[in-house]
Amino acid sequence: MTAKIIDGKEISQAIRKKIEQEVKMLLAENIVPGLAVILVGDNQASKTYVANKQKACKDLGMHSVLIQLADSVSQSDLIDKINELNNDESIHGILVQLPLPKHVNEKDIIEAISPEKDVDGFHPINIGRMMTGQDAFLPCTPYGVVEMLKYIGIDLEGKHAVVVGRSNIVGKPAGQLLLNENATVTYCHSKTDDLALHTKQADILVAAVGKRNTITAGHVKQGAVVIDVGMNRNDEGKLCGDVDYDQVKAIASYITPVPGGVGPMTITMLIKNTVKAAGRRRQIALEALN
Ligand code: GUN
Numbered sequence: 001m002t003a004k005i006i007d008g009k010e011i012s013q014a015i016r017k018k019i020e021q022e023v024k025m026l027l028a029e030n031i032v033p034g035l036a037v038i039l040v041g042d043n044q045a046s047k048t049y050v051a052n053k054q055k056a057c058k059d060l061g062m063h064s065v066l067i068q069l070a071d072s073v074s075q076s077d078l079i080d081k082i083n084e085l086n087n088d089e090s091i092h093g094i095l096v097q098l099p100l101p102k103h104v105n106e107k108d109i110i111e112a113i114s115p116e117k118d119v120d121g122f123h124p125i126n127i128g129r130m131m132t133g134q135d136a137f138l139p140c141t142p143y144g145v146v147e148m149l150k151y152i153g154i155d156l157e158g159k160h161a162v163v164v165g166r167s168n169i170v171g172k173p174a175g176q177l178l179l180n181e182n183a184t185v186t187y188c189h190s191k192t193d194d195l196a197l198h199t200k201q202a203d204i205l206v207a208a209v210g211k212r213n214t215i216t217a218g219h220v221k222q223g224a225v226v227i228d229v230g231m232n233r234n235d236e237g238k239l240c241g242d243v244d245y246d247q248v249k250a251i252a253s254y255i256t257p258v259p260g261g262v263g264p265m266t267i268t269m270l271i272k273n274t275v276k277a278a279g280r281r282r283q284i285a286l287e288a289l290n
Contacts, residue, residue, distance in 0.1 A: 001223065003252040004152075008144075011151045012264040015272070016060065022275050023060050026282065033278035034063035035093045035119065035270075036085045040078065040104070041071035046097045053095070056267045062274065063090060075104050079112045086114040092281055093119030093274035098169070116280065119273035122169060131176055137273045142174035144265025145206060145227050146181060152254060154204070154225055156181035162199050164188045164215065164242070165208030170229055174206050195219065207242035217247040226252040229262050 026033055035057050039050050050066065057064035067081060078096075085094045094117045100106050110118075115125040121139035129136030149156060161183040165171035175185045188198050190209075199205055199219040207215045208229035220226060230242030241258030249255050256262055 001251065001253065003226070003249040003255040005249075006148055006152055006227075006254050006256045006261060008148065008256060008261040008264040011148055012268040014151070015147065015265075015268050016056075019268070019272055019275055020060050022279070023062060026275070026278055027061060029282065031278055031282055032061075032063045032090070033057075033093075033275050034065065034091045035095065035274045036065040036067060036088070036091045038067045038069065038078070038081060038085075038094070038096045040069045040073055040097070040100055043099070046099075050097050053267055053270060056271050057274070060271060062271070065091065071101050073101075073104075075108065078104060078109060082109070082112045086112075086117060091117065092277040093117055093270075095120050095270065117277060119270055119277055120169075121173070121273065127173070130173065130180075133180060137276070138177065138269070139169055139173045140269035140273065141170050141208075141229060141262060141266045142177050143269040143273075144262055145174055145229065146177045147269065148227070148256070148262070148265055149204065149225065154254075156183045156204070159183045159203040160186070160201055161204040161206065162186045162188060162202035163206045163208065164192075164195070164199065165206075165210070165229070167208065170208040171206075174208060174229075178204070178206075209242045211242060212240050213242075213244045215243040215248060217244070217251055220248050220251045222251055223253045224251070225254045226256070227262065228256050228258050230258060231263065 037050050037053055054064045085091050094113050096109055110122045115123045118126050118137050121137040126136045161178040163171050163175040166187055166189045175187050179185045186198055188195055196219045200221050202224050204225045206227045212232040226248055228241035228243040232240050234240045239259045
């Protein structure tokens with residue numbers, strides 16, 4: 001079997017077309033969905049991610065603001081900036097690009113963002129809402145993974161999904177979102193004994209470890225759907241995921257490439273969340289009139 005390639009760029013474009021319609025409807029009411037991105041320091045990878053997020057906003061006619069702060073910024077100055085954006089009516093979504101410098105407490109920063117503007121879906125209120133099945137801003141990468149699976153017509157109900165990785169921003173919420181879709185979920189991580197024993201049972205295998213070649217042919221069941229969230233560099237400096245793509249594509253039924261798989265979906269989901277935030281503000285304003 002040679003796996004079908006799940007084209008994240010194509011799926012993203014299809015979803016962005018729909019989002020564009022929603023943006024147009026908001027623009028017609030003089031509401032310009034606005035995203036503010038705070039970038040602290042000089043990390044080159046973060047700069048690239050942030051530039052891509054801004055471009056996606058601009059391409060759709062949205063308002064986009066970049067706030068660049070020095071690596072030495074104090075935690076209280078950063079929180080003051082977030083508060084300013086929390087109170088700024090032209091901003092519907094706020095994103096603080098991670099990682100942050102060591103002297104800044106990431107948890108305090110995430111909690112300073114208004115949950116109603118937390119388009120990353122990292123605030124504990126949104127995580128709690130997600131876990132209890134309430135309407136929430138969903139974390140963009142796992143949200144993108146589930147949307148991808150839906151787009152290609154994978155029915156998740158009753159399927160065994162195995163998530164490898166347990167980070168707060170990808171692994172843990174990916175498992176939760178798959179559970180919300182009625183999959184049976186197993187989490188594996190760096191301390192799991194006999195990783196292959198578990199991953200070989202997966203109908204859907206999500207690799208979110210951050211280490212290349214974690215998933216090889218011996219880890220995958222024939223016909224499994226393999227989603228690679230990893231973003232690593234190989235010895236030649238080329239981008240690669242957590243999955244040994246050449247080996248696994250001979251076994252899986254579907255596979256995401258790196259680059260061009262999950263990556264484009266993350267930004268699309270961020271835009272979707274920002275437009276949703278703007279729509280919610282509109283709804284609140286309308287209800288206040290009545
Ligand atoms: N750094 C790497 N991925 C992300 C993300 O999805 N959101 C933020 N804020 N920072 C990140």
